[in-house]
Amino acid sequence: xxxxxxxxxxxxxxxxxxxxxxxxxxxLAINLSQRGYRTLVLTVDPARRLAQALGFSDxxxxxxxxxxxxxxxxxLMASMLDSxxxxxxxxxxxxxxxxxxxKILENNLYxxxxxxxxxxxxxxAMERLLEFASHAEFDKIVVDTPPTQNALDLFNAPQRLAxxxxxxxxxxxxxxxxxxxxxxxxQLAMKALxxxxxxxxxxxxxxxxxxxxxxxxxxxxxxxxxxxxxxNPTTSFVLVTQASEARFLESVxxxxxxxxxxxxxxxxxxxxxxxTAHERHTPGLSRESLEWITAFARxxxxxxxxxxxxxxxxxxxxPVPTVLIPRNSKSLTNLETLLELGNSLTCSAS
Amino acid sequence: MTPSHxxxxxxxxxxxxxxTLLEKKVVFFxxxxxxxxxxxxxxxAVLCQRxxxxxxxxxxxxxxxxxxxxxxxxxxxxxxxxxxxxxxKEYVLGILKFEKIYDLIFENNVFQTFIAASPGLxxxxxxxxxxxxxxxxxxxxxxxxxxxxxxxxxxxxxPLGLRKLFRMGLVHREIERICEMFxxxxxxxxxxxxxxxxxxxxxxxxxxxxxxxxxxxxxxxLLNQCLPQLPGREPVEPLNNDDQLLLxxxxxxxxxxxxxxxxxxxxxxPQIKLPRLSCPEWIxxxxxxxxxxxxx
Numbered sequence: 131x132x133x134x135x136x137x138x139x140x141x142x143x144x145x146x147x148x149x150x151x152x153x154x155x156x157x158l159a160i161n162l163s164q165r166g167y168r169t170l171v172l173t174v175d176p177a178r179r180l181a182q183a184l185g186f187s188d189x190x191x192x193x194x195x196x197x198x199x200x201x202x203x204x205x206l207m208a209s210m211l212d213s214x215x216x217x218x219x220x221x222x223x224x225x226x227x228x229x230x231x232x233k234i235l236e237n238n239l240y241x242x243x244x245x246x247x248x249x250x251x252x253x254x255a256m257e258r259l260l261e262f263a264s265h266a267e268f269d270k271i272v273v274d275t276p277p278t279q280n281a282l283d284l285f286n287a288p289q290r291l292a293x294x295x296x297x298x299x300x301x302x303x304x305x306x307x308x309x310x311x312x313x314x315x316x317q318l319a320m321k322a323l324x325x326x327x328x329x330x331x332x333x334x335x336x337x338x339x340x341x342x343x344x345x346x347x348x349x350x351x352x353x354x355x356x357x358x359x360x361x362n363p364t365t366s367f368v369l370v371t372q373a374s375e376a377r378f379l380e381s382v383x384x385x386x387x388x389x390x391x392x393x394x395x396x397x398x399x400x401x402x403x404x405x406t407a408h409e410r411h412t413p414g415l416s417r418e419s420l421e422w423i424t425a426f427a428r429x430x431x432x433x434x435x436x437x438x439x440x441x442x443x444x445x446x447x448x449p450v451p452t453v454l455i456p457r458n459s460k461s462l463t464n465l466e467t468l469l470e471l472g473n474s475l476t477c478s479a480s
Numbered sequence: 481m482t483p484s485h486x487x488x489x490x491x492x493x494x495x496x497x498x499x500t501l502l503e504k505k506v507v508f509f510x511x512x513x514x515x516x517x518x519x520x521x522x523x524x525a526v527l528c529q530r531x532x533x534x535x536x537x538x539x540x541x542x543x544x545x546x547x548x549x550x551x552x553x554x555x556x557x558x559x560x561x562x563x564x565x566x567x568x569k570e571y572v573l574g575i576l577k578f579e580k581i582y583d584l585i586f587e588n589n590v591f592q593t594f595i596a597a598s599p600g601l602x603x604x605x606x607x608x609x610x611x612x613x614x615x616x617x618x619x620x621x622x623x624x625x626x627x628x629x630x631x632x633x634x635x636x637x638x639p640l641g642l643r644k645l646f647r648m649g650l651v652h653r654e655i656e657r658i659c660e661m662f663x664x665x666x667x668x669x670x671x672x673x674x675x676x677x678x679x680x681x682x683x684x685x686x687x688x689x690x691x692x693x694x695x696x697x698x699x700x701x702l703l704n705q706c707l708p709q710l711p712g713r714e715p716v717e718p719l720n721n722d723d724q725l726l727l728x729x730x731x732x733x734x735x736x737x738x739x740x741x742x743x744x745x746x747x748x749x750p751q752i753k754l755p756r757l758s759c760p761e762w763i764x765x766x767x768x769x770x771x772x773x774x775x776x
C-alpha cells in the first residue's frame with residue numbers, strides 16, 4: 131500500500147525533538163513538488179546547513195523559492211518561522227487601535243514573554259499555517275512542527291495565550307471595577323501577591339493585561355480554527371520517530387494526546403534504521419582484520435536487534451502504515467540527498 | 481603530562497570529568513531531545529554517588545518514564561521531578577505559612593491558569609527550588625536534567641530577564657539569588673550532543689546564545705553515541721562485497737565523527753566521546769555510561 135499523497139493537502143510532520151523531522155519535511159516537500167504539485171514547506175529554525183540546502187540566504191519569514199535540481203518545472207516555496215517577529219505581527223493583527231498596539235509592543239512584560247514564553251514557536255507555526263491554508267496558490271503544504279516537550283503544546287498554544295488574557299484573569303487584576311469573585315479572598319490575594327511578587331511587577335502586569343483587553347476572542351477563534359484544520363480529512367498527521375525505547379515511550383504519549391484531541395494518525399516514519407550486518411566474511415583475512423570486522427558486524431547486528439524489538443512494539447501500539455528510513459551516514463544537507471530521501475519516503479510505504 | 485591540543489585551546493592538563501564535577505554544587509545538562517541527555521545525567525549521578533557524594537538528580541519531564549522507573553533510591557540518589565505549579569505553591573507557602581490561605585487564594589482556575597501561562601514564572605520557581613536545595617545541602621551535588629534546548633534557554637533567560645521587571649519584593653531577592661547561582665563558579669553547564677552535523681551545530685548555536693546572557697560557567701561537551709573501540713585492526717586487504725559495505729559504513733560514520741570534532745573546535749570546551757552502546761535496556765545503558773565517564 132503506498133502513501134496516499136494525492137488526496138491530502140496538508141501534511142503535519144510531528145514527533146519528538148531530534149528525530150529528523152525537519153529533514154523529512156523538506157524531503158517530502160521536494161518529492162511533492164517533483165510530482166507537479168505547487169508545494170509550500172513551513173519549517174522551524176532548521177540547522178544552518180539544511181537552510182542553505184533549501185536556498186535560504188537569510189533567516190526570515192518571507193517565502194523563498196527553492197529550485198529542485200533536475201526538475202525545472204517543480205514549484206516549491208519554503209518559509210522559515212521566526213517566532214519572535216511573528217508575535218509582533220499577531221499583536222498588530224488583533225490590536226484594536228494603533229495605541230493599543232504600541233503600548234503592548236513596548237511593554238517590558240510582553241518583550242520578556244516573547245523571548246521566553248514556552249509555546250511561542252508552536253503558536254507562530256500554527257498562525258503561519260492558518261494563514262497559508264486559505265491560499266489557493268498551494269496544492270500541498272508540508273509543516274515541520276516545532277519540537278515540543280509535550281504534544282499538547284502544539285494544539286493548545288493559541289488557547290493558552292487566550293487563557294493568559296482571559297477575561298476573568300483580567301478582571302482579577304483590574305482594581306477599578308472591583309473583584310467579581312470572592313471579594314474578601316481577592317483582596318487578601320492581592321496583598322499576598324504584592325508580598326510575593328512585589329508591587330512593581332503587579333502594576334506592570336495589570337497594565338499589560340489591561341492593554342490586551344479585547345484581544346482574547348481573536349486568539350480563541352484561532353485555536354478553534356487550528357483544531358478544525360487538524361481534523362480536516364485532507365490533513366495528514368505524520369509521526370516521525372525512531373525505533374528505540376525512549377522514542378517509543380515518547381511516541382505513545384504523543385499519540386495519546388492526538389487521540390484525545392480527535393486527530394487521526396495517518397503515517398508513521400521510523401527514521402535512522404540500522405542496515406548492513408552479515409556473517410559471510412571475506413576468506414583468508416588476517417586474524418586482526420577478521421577480529422575487527424566481526425566485532426563491527428556484531429555491533430551493528432546488536433543495534434539492529436534492539437531496533438527490531440522496538441519496531442515490533444510500534445507495530446502493536448500504533449498500527450498505522452509505516453515507512454522505514456535507513457540511517458544515512460551521508461550528511462542530509464544537500465538537495466540531491468533530500469531528493470533520494472523523498473523517493474524512499476513515498477515509495478517504500480508498507 | 482603532555483599538553484593535548486583540543487578545541488583550539490591548549491589544555492596543559494585536560495580537565496578530568498569526575499574530578500571537575502565533584503568540586504561543583506550544581507551541574508546542568510542540556511542538549512537537544514534524543515541525544516541521551518537523561519541517560520548521561522543519570523550516569524553522572526551514579527558515578528558521583530559511587531564516590532560517596534550525596535547526589536540529587538532533578539528533572540521535570542512528567543513523561544520521562546525512565547526517570548520514574550530507574551531505581552535511584554536504592555542507589556542512594558535522591559530523585560526529584562519538579563513542576564512549575566507545585567514549586568510555586570511551595571515557594572508561596574514559605575512566605576504565607578498557612579496552607580488554608582494559599583488554597584483560598586491560589587487554588588482556583590484563574591490563578592492556576594495564570595501560573596501556567598505566565599512568562600518564565602514556572603522556570604523561575606523551579607530554579608528557585610534548585611537554589612533552595614543547594615542552600616540546604618551545601619555538601620551535595622545537584623545534577624539537573626534540563627528540558628530540550630528551547631525550554632532550557634527559557635530556564636536561563638527568564639530569571640536573567642525577569643531581573644529587569646522585579647525591582648523589589650521577595651521575588652526580586654529570589655531572582656537575584658538565582659542569577660547568582662547561574663553565574664557562580666560552583667555551577668557548571670554541560671552540553672550533550674551527537675557526532676552529527678545538524679544536532680551539533682544547533683547545540684553550538686545554543687551555547688553562543690546562552691553565552692550572551694551572562695557568564696555562565698560552561699563545562700564539558702559530551703559527544704554521545706560515537707563509534708565503539710573495536711578490537712584488532714581495520715582491514716587493509718581486498719574484501720568481498722559485504723565486508724566492503726561494512727567498511728564503507730564504518731568510514732562514513734567515522735568521517736561524520738571527525739567533522740563533528742572539527743566543528744567542536746570552535747566551542748573551546750573539553751570534549752568527551754562516549755560510545756553508542758548496544759544495551760537493550762535503559763538501566764544497563766546508564767550503568768555502562770557511568771563506567772565510561774569514570775575513565776574520562
